[in-house]
Every structure is written in structure tokens, then in C-alpha cells.
Amino acid sequence: MFLGIDIGTSGVKAVVIDDQGLVAGQGTAGITVSRPHDLWSEQSPDSWWQATEAAVRAIDPALRRSVRAIGLAGQMHGATLLDEQDRPLRPCILWNDGRSFAECAELEERVPALREISGNIAMPGFTAPKLLWVAKHEPEIFARTRTILLPKDFVRLQMTGERATDMSDAAGTIWLDTAARAWSPELLAACGLDTSHMPALYEGNEATGVLRASVAEAWGMGIVPVVGGGGDNAAGAVGVGVVRNGDALLSLGTSGVIFVANDRFSPNPAEAVHAFCHAIPDTWHQMAVHLSAASCIDWVARLTGVSGPAELFARAETVGPGGTDALFLPYLSGERTPHNDSRVRGAFLHLENDTDGPALARAVLEGVAFGLADGLRVLKNAGADVRELAVIGGGARSSYWGRIIAAALETPLVYLSGGEVGPALGAARLAQSHAERVSPAEICVRPHVSSRIEPDPEIAEKLARKRELFGKGYSHIKDF
Structure with a gap:
């Protein structure tokens, strides 16, 4: 059995699949969004962990005992700022928060090559402009920021103690050199940051650590590996076999996304098309969001x-x-x-x-x-x-x-059968790819129509x- 956990905007979904990739059990738990001001959209990082524990515990204990590996998926772009003790310094600024529109123009002015490096136009939803906003409006919090994580990676930190992310989620920060699949020192420096503030980078089916003994005991599992996983859209694509050049999907969640897999980096920022890494090696994708x-x-x-x-x-x-x-x-x-x-x-x-x-x-x-x-x-x-x-x-x-x-x-x-399960299914498949030492392309086949x-x-x-x-x-x- 393999467990996939999706940290969504409105809730957490946990899904267990069997060796054939079929859903054997699942659990869910809700999360609320706070909108304290116009354009703002925030969540408490601690609420993700509480919902994750509730969603996992809702799964049959017999299935949990059989889990061999875990994958994570989650809402992209959220700015989760942690201090030296890995404690949240403020609520996470979410993907649909629009306050940093002025900082987008400032960021592009600071780095004229931003679109070339990241493959994307600076948008308020992305992570980088949010940090410029924090530096300008909450300088004391910015000064105390030791680590910046994406939502699913905060949950990973609670599960494993490791600061890590995958390529697809990292690309959505626009701090990534997307073609090279590596953090860009130039883009980070433009926000007053460096690679020490960033989590380690992994492909979606690579192990990022193992489940902490205390968590494993609480969940009734072994100390199993936790793989990189993917941003919600990339993980959703993996779940329905959209992994080869030209494969495409439509995701109808809180947001709507048209996602096209590419065998090369294919940016087109002029019309606000997103160009990110996919959650599997040597693959990229384009999105209309x-x-x-x-x-x-x-x-x-x-x-x-x-x-x-x-x-x-x-x-x-x-x-x-x-x-x-x-x-x-x-x-x-x-x-x-x-x-x-x-x-x-x-x-x-x-x-x-x-x-x-x-x-x-x-x-x-x-x-x-x-x-x-x-x-x-x-x-x-x-x-x-x-x-x-x-x-x-x-x-x-x-x-x-x-x-x-x-x-x-x-x-x-x-x-497709199981298509309504969404990113959690893809996260579980990436975990299966790691555990069985099989390439994602072999595991991530298209489900029955x-x-x-x-x-x-x-x-x-x-x-x-x-x-x-x-x-x-x-x-x-x-x-x-």
C-alpha cells in the first residue's frame, strides 16, 4: 500500500492505493481560509498539520499498517515563513492572495532576466513577490525568517524533520532556474535571500526522508520513506498519467487549470502561461491557471x-x-x-x-x-x-x-476512474515509483476511461x- 496526502486550500485528502494503483481507502479533513483585508488570503500552517493527522487517522488502521511509502501534494506558491526553531512567524500567504501586485513590477525591474530564468511573468500569486511585500511591510518578521517552505513541505517538516521540496512546487516560487532545475542565486538575491533560506530540491519520486518514529507510532505505520511528491497540479497530472509530451488535463478544483506536459522547457510568459518543472525527472509542463x-x-x-x-x-x-x-x-x-x-x-x-x-x-x-x-x-x-x-x-x-x-x-x-481523487492519487503513485524502484512513466499510466x-x-x-x-x-x- 502507498499513501498520498494532498494539502489543499479547503481541506486535506489522504488516499491509500494498492499495488495495482487502485484506491483502497481515503480520509479527509477541512481547513478554513482567512481574508482579513481586501486582496488577502491566508491560512494557519498549524491547521494543515492538524487536518493531515485527522485525514490520515480516518483511514482504516489495517491499510495504514501496510503503507510502504508516502507522497505529498499540495496547494502551490504559499509563503510559509519559519524562524530558527521552525515555528511559523505569521499565517501563510496563499496562492490566491493578491496584495503583492506592486512588488511584482519591482521584482521584474530588479531582475530584467526574471522571465528568461524562471519562465514566468511575476504574479502576485507566486511566492517571490510575497517575500518582497513582507520585507517592506513586516520587516521584523522578514529579519527573523530562517526558512521559507511551501504548504505541503511544512507538513513534510512535521512528518520527517527535513526541509525539502520537489521541482514542480519549487518552480512555482519563481526562485527556480526552471530549465536547470536548481535555485537561482540571482532571483533569490533580488528578494534579500539566498539558498540557505530554501529547502533541498528533489524529484517527485525521490526520498526526502523517513517518517519520524513518533508520527509513525501515532499513525500506526512503519518508519517509511516520504518522497518529494508534487505541486497540486503536477501531482494531479501524475495521478491520471499526464506525463508524456502533449498529454493534457483540466483540473476543476477551487481554481481551474489546463495542464500540458512537455519534454522540454517551453516558456511563454507574454500571455501569462505558466512554465514549470513536472513532478517527474526531465519533464516540464505549461499551465493556464x-x-x-x-x-x-x-x-x-x-x-x-x-x-x-x-x-x-x-x-x-x-x-x-x-x-x-x-x-x-x-x-x-x-x-x-x-x-x-x-x-x-x-x-x-x-x-x-x-x-x-x-x-x-x-x-x-x-x-x-x-x-x-x-x-x-x-x-x-x-x-x-x-x-x-x-x-x-x-x-x-x-x-x-x-x-x-x-x-x-x-x-x-x-x-478517468479515480480522477475525482486528484493530486493525492498522484502523490501516492510517486511513492509507489520510489518503493518499487520503477520509473514514474511506468507507474503513472492512464486510468480506465x-x-x-x-x-x-x-x-x-x-x-x-x-x-x-x-x-x-x-x-x-x-x-x-
């Missing part, structure tokens, strides 16, 4: 007073494609691809007296799909040849939403006019 996806579903469900996503989808389906002129711009937390705008906010357009809850629900489902279509467009501009998308994440549970997305993107969607959605020409035709209007929407609200 949308800060709000399934989170928009939860938001409009609360807004319209329905019990949850399932009821929301059912109400939206009563409207039908093209059944409402209401248009939704899904920028509740700002947007990355293609706009790189942390300050823009979401909007409903063209509301009427008879616009009701089902119409708003339908507009939100379409609006997220149109945002994803923007991302696919710029990925294709960057040279990606996307022929189909494997769907993972919580949003993968709705085939109804899938029909809307397939039509908006004019791209087939493939649903449970269903496939082809673009419906009738739906695509009815959405075409709204998609055109959506394309103009950002320019009308960005300066509001």
Missing part, C-alpha cells in the same frame, strides 16, 4: 440559497444552453491567465427583471467555461497541441458541467455569441 473555478459554484450556491453543487447543477439544467442572456465574469479572486490581474473582480452583466436563481447558476457555469476557453487559446498560442483533456478534481463529478465546458472549449473531455464527452455542436453554437461577449467583458470592467 484560473483563480476561480469550482469556488464560483460554491459561491453562487450560497448566493442563491441552494444546498450545494448538485442542486445548483440541477437548477441550471432547467435553463438550457443559451437560455439566459446573463453573463458572468468569474474573477472572484482576480485572474492569472491570460490577464495577470490580481485586482479585477467578478461581475454579472446583462441582468433583467426576470433573471432568477437558475439563470444565475447557468451563467456561472458558462462563465467559468469561457474563462477556461481563454486559457486554452493562449496555450495554443504557446504551441500546445491539445487534442483532448483528462478531467480531474471535484468539478469532474458533473457531466452536465462537462458538456458546457467541452462545447465552450471545442475540445473532447475524458473522465469511465466516460467521454465530445463537444456538442448545438450547444457550441448557442454559446458562441456569449463567448464573444465574454471576450470583451474584461476590458469593460478591468479599470472599475
